[in-house]
Amino acid sequence: MSEKTTSFYDETHTVFGHHHNKLLQWIFSIDHKRIAILYIIVMLCFFVLAISIGLTMRLELFFPGEQILTPDRYNQAFTLHGTIMIFLFVVPGIPAVFGNFLLPLLIGARDVSFPRLNLLSWWFYLIGCMVALVSLFIGPGFADTGWTFYAPYSVKTETNVIFALTAAYILGLSSILTGINFVVTVHRLRAPGMNFFKMPLFVWGLYSTAWIQILATPVVGITLILVIIEKTLGIGIFDPSKGGDPILYQHLFWIYSHPAVYLMILPAFGVVSEILPTFCRRTIFGYRSIAISSALIAIIGYLVWGHHLFTSGMSEWTKIIFSFLTFFVSIPTGIKFFDWVATMYKASIVFKTPMLWVVGTIITFAIGGLTGITLVTLGVNIHLHDTYFVVAHFHYTIFGGVVFMLFAAMHYWYPKFIGKMYDEAKAKIAFYLIFIGFNTLWFPMFFAGALGMPRRYFDYLPEFTIYHQIAGVGAVITVSGILFMLYTLISGIKKGERCGANPWNASTLEWQIDSPPPLENFKNIPYVDFEPYEYEKGEPKHNLYNKIKGVQNEN
C-alpha cells in the first residue's frame, strides 16, 4: 500500500462547488470533518479567553477586599466566564466537534444527512459568538446577571443583556439544527446491518443529546426572547407590578437548563464508553444497559428542573416531588458507572493518556455527582444554596466531568484527526498538572461553601482567606497545565510521528479507514454484522481495514 492517499485536508466539497482559495475552501466546506475542525478552532479560542477570565477572578479573590476588579466588573466577569463556558464551549463542545467528526464514521456513513445545514449551524455558532463578543465593547458592557439571566434583575439592569440573550438564542438555534441533523443521520445513514444495538455507545450518547436539543432548546429560546421583549416593550410577564411572575422565568429557564446539564454530560459519557474498551482490550460490560441508560437519563432529566427553585417559593409537596425525582437520575448514571468499573475490573489496562483522563474523570465526576446528591436533598439545599459548595459542585461535574472528557477525546481521536501522534510523555505530564491543580482549586471550596462563603461575591470575610489562597494556587497550576496540554497537542501537528489507521488497536469503524480519513470516508461501506466492541485475546476481532478501503476491489 504505497499509493499516496488523499485525505479530507487535500480535497473538499463546498457550498458553491469548487474553490481554489484555501480559506474559502475551509469556511464554505460542507464536509462534516472540516466543519468539526472549524468548530474546535473557534471553541478553543473562547475556552482560553474564559479561562483567563476565571483566573482573573481567582486573583481578585486571593486577598479579601478590592484588588484588580471593581464589584461591577466582577459581576460582568463571572457572567462572561459562565456564559462563554456554558453556551459557547461545553454545550456545543463534544457534539459539535467530535459528534460532527465521528458520527458518520462511527455508523459507516459518508457524511451527515444535511451537510449544508451542518455548515449553516457553524455559521450560526460563529455569529452567536460574535454577537457576544461585540457586547463587550459597546455601551455599558457585558451583562452582569450571571449566565442564568434571572428576571427581574436581567430586565432591570442597564448592561447589554439584550446582546447576550440574542447571542444565546442564536447559539441555541445552531444547536437545534445540529440536533435535527444528528437524529436524522442516525435514523437514515447507519450502514446496512447496524441496528440500534450495534451502534457504538458514543452514538447513543449523541443521539440522546440530539433529542434533548430538539425538545428543550426551543423552550429556552423563547424564554430568552420573552426577556428581550420584556426589556424593550415591557409586556409585564416577569414584572410583578403588572401581575407578572419572575419565578416563571426560573421555571422556563430550568426546564431547558436542567436537561442541558445532560446535554453536556451524555456525550461525555459516550466518550468514556468508547475509550474504556479500547484500553481495557475487552468488550464493554453491560452494553445494553449503558445504551438504554443514556436514553433514560435524557427522559428523566426532563422532569427534575424544579430542584433549582427550592428557595424560590414552591409548595412543600412540589419540592418533595422534585427532590425525589432528582434522586432517580442518579440511578441510570450509577448503572453506567458500575458498568465502567466492571469493564476495568481485572482487565489488562493500557495506561495511555486518554485512559488516564478517563480514570481521572471517573474520580472527579464521582465527587461532583455525590455532592450533587447532597445538594438536591431538601434540608441541605436550603443551607448550601448559592454558596461556594454549589460552585465547587458544578466545576467538579462540568469541568471535571465534561471538559475532562473533552480533553480525553482530544487525545483519543487525535491520530484520527491529524494522522500523527502527540508526545505521549508530555501529554501525561499535562494530565497530572491539570488533575492536581483542579483538585487544589476546587476541593477547598466545598469547605468554604459549607462554612457559608456565598457565591458571586467579589469580597469575603477574612476567615475564608486561606481557602481562596489555596484555590488561587490551584488555579495557576490548572491553567499552566491546560496551556501545556494545548501546546503539546498543537506542536504534534508539525512534529508528531505519522501513525497508521488504527494506532490504539480499537474495534469501531472509524479506525478501519485511513488517518486522516479521505473525503466521504468510506470507499466501500461495510455490512455490519458484528458488535461494536468485540475483542479476542486482547485484539479486535474484526480487521476490516482493507475491505473498507476498497483495496481488494481495486486489484
Added chain:
Amino acid sequence: MKTNTPEIIYDKDGNPHEIVDFNDDYTASKLGFWLFLFTELMLFGAMFLVFAFFFYKMPDDFQTASGNLNILLGGLNTFILLLSTYFMGIALIHLREKDIDKCKKSIYITIALAFVFLVIKYIEWSIEINHGIYPDSEILNSKSNGEILFFGLYFTMTGFHGIHIIAGIALMIWVLILINKKIVNNKKYVILENISLYWDLVHLVWVFLFPLFYIIGLGG
C-alpha cells in the same frame, strides 16, 4: 438530477442491501422537517403554557380584555388562513400531476391570501394602538394586571405568528423560483411538500390562538 442506480452491498449470506445516498434522500428531508416543526411546536407550546398560567390566575381580567378584540376581523383571518392552506395543498397536487402553471397559480393565491392576513392583522393592531392599547402604554398600565398581561401576550404571540407568516411568504417565493428553475418538479417536490407542512403548522397555531384571544371574551 441524478438517476444513479443505488449502491448495493451484500452480507455474508449474499443478500443485497441498499446504501442510502445522503445527497438525495427523500425520507431524510421529510423526517428532518418534521423534527423542525416539532421545535416550532415546543416554542409556541411554551408561550401557550405561559398564557395558560396567567389565564388560570386571572380568568376574569382575561375575559374582560378579550372582549376588546374584534372577533369579526379575527374570524375573517381564521377563514383566510384556512383557505390559503387549501390552496397550498392544491399546489402540491398540481405539481405532482405535472401541471406547473396551475401549481404556480395556486401558490400565488396562497401568497396573496397571506398578504391579506397581514393587512387585516395590521388593521387590528392599529385599532388597538389608536385606542392607546400597546405594551407599556399609559392607558394599558392603568388597567388591571390581567388585562395588561393579556395584551402583552396578545401582541407577543400574534406578533410571533405574524413573523411566521412573513417567513412563509418568503419560502413560497423561493419555491416559485425553484419551480421556474425546474429544481422542484413533479419528481422532486419535497421542498414544496415541506413548505406546505410548514404552512399547516402556521395555520394550526392560529387555530389555537384565535379561541384563546378572541373567543374567551364572549363568555363575559
